[in-house]
Amino acid sequence: MLDRTEIVKALQHLQNVVPLDPAQPDFANLYVADIHTRAENAIEKLLTKIEISAGTQHVYLFSGTIGSGKSTELLRLSYKLRESGENYSIVVDAVEYLNPLEKPTIIDLLMAIALGVWDHCRKHVSADDFATNSRWEWFRSLLQAQVEIKEAEISAGPIKFKAALRDNPTFRERLRKQFEGSFEQLQRDVHAFLGELADLVRHQKQLPPEGKLVIIIDSLEHFGGMPNVGQSDEVLQGIMDIFSHNGRALRIPGWSVIYSVPPLLSKLAPGMVATLGAGGYYALTSAHVFADRSEEEDADTIDSKLMPLVAKRLGEALQPQLIESALLREVVRATGGDLRDLLRVTREILLSALSGGQLFPVTRESPIFERVCDEFRRPYLPFTRDVALRLQKIRKHNEAELLEKKDWFEVIGDLAQKRILLYLNGTEWYDVHPLLREPLRRQLERYAEESVASPAKPA
Numbered sequence: 449m450l451d452r453t454e455i456v457k458a459l460q461h462l463q464n465v466v467p468l469d470p471a472q473p474d475f476a477n478l479y480v481a482d483i484h485t486r487a488e489n490a491i492e493k494l495l496t497k498i499e500i501s502a503g504t505q506h507v508y509l510f511s512g513t514i515g516s517g518k519s520t521e522l523l524r525l526s527y528k529l530r531e532s533g534e535n536y537s538i539v540v541d542a543v544e545y546l547n548p549l550e551k552p553t554i555i556d557l558l559m560a561i562a563l564g565v566w567d568h569c570r571k572h573v574s575a576d577d578f579a580t581n582s583r584w585e586w587f588r589s590l591l592q593a594q595v596e597i598k599e600a601e602i603s604a605g606p607i608k609f610k611a612a613l614r615d616n617p618t619f620r621e622r623l624r625k626q627f628e629g630s631f632e633q634l635q636r637d638v639h640a641f642l643g644e645l646a647d648l649v650r651h652q653k654q655l656p657p658e659g660k661l662v663i664i665i666d667s668l669e670h671f672g673g674m675p676n677v678g679q680s681d682e683v684l685q686g687i688m689d690i691f692s693h694n695g696r697a698l699r700i701p702g703w704s705v706i707y708s709v710p711p712l713l714s715k716l717a718p719g720m721v722a723t724l725g726a727g728g729y730y731a732l733t734s735a736h737v738f739a740d741r742s743e744e745e746d747a748d749t750i751d752s753k754l755m756p757l758v759a760k761r762l763g764e765a766l767q768p769q770l771i772e773s774a775l776l777r778e779v780v781r782a783t784g785g786d787l788r789d790l791l792r793v794t795r796e797i798l799l800s801a802l803s804g805g806q807l808f809p810v811t812r813e814s815p816i817f818e819r820v821c822d823e824f825r826r827p828y829l830p831f832t833r834d835v836a837l838r839l840q841k842i843r844k845h846n847e848a849e850l851l852e853k854k855d856w857f858e859v860i861g862d863l864a865q866k867r868i869l870l871y872l873n874g875t876e877w878y879d880v881h882p883l884l885r886e887p888l889r890r891q892l893e894r895y896a897e898e899s900v901a902s903p904a905k906p907a
Contacts, residue, residue, distance in 0.1 A: 450769055450808050455798065458770060461761045462795035465788050467519035470527035478760050479524075483517060483735050483753045483787070484872075490730045491521050495528055497727055498660055498704055499535070504646075506704040507695075507724050511711045512669060512732035513863055513870050515786035518708060521732065522664050525706075529662055536653050537662040540564030542708075547614050548670040551686035554694045555627050556613070556620060557665075558638045561700070563610060565663060569645050573652050635697045646702025664706045672710050673864025681857045684710060692717045695724045711863055711870060716856050733872045734785035740874030741846045745781065754780045757787065758794055768809060770798055775812045782821060784869045784882045789824075796820045824883050828867065835867070836891050839880050842868055843888065846877040 468479050484490075494508060512518025526537035545560035546552055612619040627634040646661050655661075672684025687710060691698070698705065704727075714720055714729050721729050735754060736746045755776055759767040767776070771794065779797070783789040800816045801808060810816055831839065838858065841849050848859040859878075862868040868878050880888055 454766065455770065455802055458762045458766055459795055459798055462791050465791050467523055469523050480753055480757045480760065483757070484732055490732060491525050494728070494730050495525055498529070498662060501704065501727065504661070504702050504704060505699040506727045507699055508704070508706045508727050509714065509721065509729045510706050510708045511713065512708065513711050513734055514669060515788035516732040516734055517787050518732045519666055522666055522706070522708065526664055529660065534656055535660040535662065536649050536655060537664060538565055538568045539664045539666055540568070542665055542667045543670055545610060545614055549683065550617065551682045552671060552690065553624055553686065554690050554697055555624050555631070555634065557690055558634065558697060559613060559623065561663065561665060562638050562641055563613065565642055565645055569648060573649050639701050642703060643701040660704060661702060662704045662706065663700065666708045668708050669710045673861045675861065681861065684857060684860060688713060688716055691720050692723065698724060710860060712856060712860055716853070731872065734869040735787060736871055736873040737781060737785040738871070741877050746873070750777060750780050754790060758790065761791065770809055772809045772811045775810060775817060778812060778817065782882050785871070786866065786869065793820055793824065796823070821883055825887060828884055829887050831888065831891055836888060839867060839888055840892055842878050843880045843885070846879055848878055
């Protein structure tokens with residue numbers, strides 16, 4: 449019989465759904481390689497592209513749907529770059545510096561990049577006292593001009609500035625107004641600042657002249673896709689404006705930069721890659737639980753990738769004692785290849801069993817699975833009529849119907865809110881989230897019955 453302590457520990461492992469970091473000692477025990485049909489290719493292609501590139505100031509775009517494992521793959525890419533000892537890479541998580549619910553500007557993003565890279569260098573690269581280092585003076589002058597901060601707090605580091613940039617709309621507005629009329633000067637200052645940090649990193653890490661310095665700006669896919677009802681998606685529009693009109697500002701002297709962008713952004717602005725001078729566009733989607741444009745299982749992905757993913761988190765010997773493999777397989781299907789939801793739903797099933805005093809392992813016959821699925825569905829239902837009809841077309845054709853630009857914003861919103869999932873095995877295709885398919889079918893049947901009962905009057 450399982451000990452309660454063992455079950456609690458397993459639940460704690462499932463609770464931690466943050467990206468896996470190859471620098472952490474437990475990475476090899478938790479990571480499953482090649483989950484996506486093209487994931488390894490995307491990372492390896494990007495890594496090769498960076499390594500063979502000449503010079504600096506290259507830009508690469510990397511997109512991934514939420515729950516696709518994109519952040520783990522970017523951390524792995526960063527680690528592989530550093531591992532050789534000839535290159536160096538820094539990951540900046542955009543949501544630590546910017547509010548994903550507020551429309552961003554190029555000024556905000558440049559400040560976030562400068563602050564994120566500086567913060568990394570302060571902690572991991574230089575032994576200098578950054579409180580008195582000339583590289584800190586630029587931030588220091590901004591703080592003194594824009595925010596009332598005591599001298600001791602300024603000397604302590606950028607924590608106050610970071611919080612103000614992310615959480616204080618008044619501060620952001622003042623910052624934007626200060627630089628709107630002198631953006632060219634801000635761009636030169638930021639580029640010079642980051643160029644100095646590139647020289648510092650190259651010197652301290654003793655990189656060869658041909659060694660690459662790479663900044664990865666992660667989590668920009670969290671910006672947009674959740675507008676208020678009846679309003680346009682200003683946040684996503686802000687991201688699109690940044691990448692459509694600021695190619696020079698986004699190319700950083702001394703560095704190559706990988707920007708993780710919202711999925712389908714390149715479709716909203718198809719000339720964006722060329723405008724940026726980007727070295728390529730790379731993408732991850734939901735894992736391929738289903739065969740191309742089908743409800744037929746992709747057995748290889750399920751058996752050799754996704755079930756082992758959960759087993760590694762729970763402990764491979766412990767997993768069959770906690771959740772029957774037949775039920776786990778149903779959970780994999782029901783979550784449709786979204787890795788984050790796969791772990792979350794599994795955890796809720798085990799938590800419900802533990803709190804309800806039920807026997808382990810939890811089986812397919814247990815009512816717990818359906819109860820947990822109902823809890824997942826509840827916030828989505830009932831669909832508004834326009835959403836239901838839009839999802840019906842996606843369900844029927846595995847395509848997004850696009851008549852106007854605003855339709856792309858709706859598709860990105862559906863992806864961000866997980867009403868639909870995006871796949872890239874064989875072709876790029878969409879489908880309604882598996883847990884929402886049955887309630888959608890029932891709602892559409894009701895519409896059809898209402899239409900028969902109340903036929904439209906002739907004009």
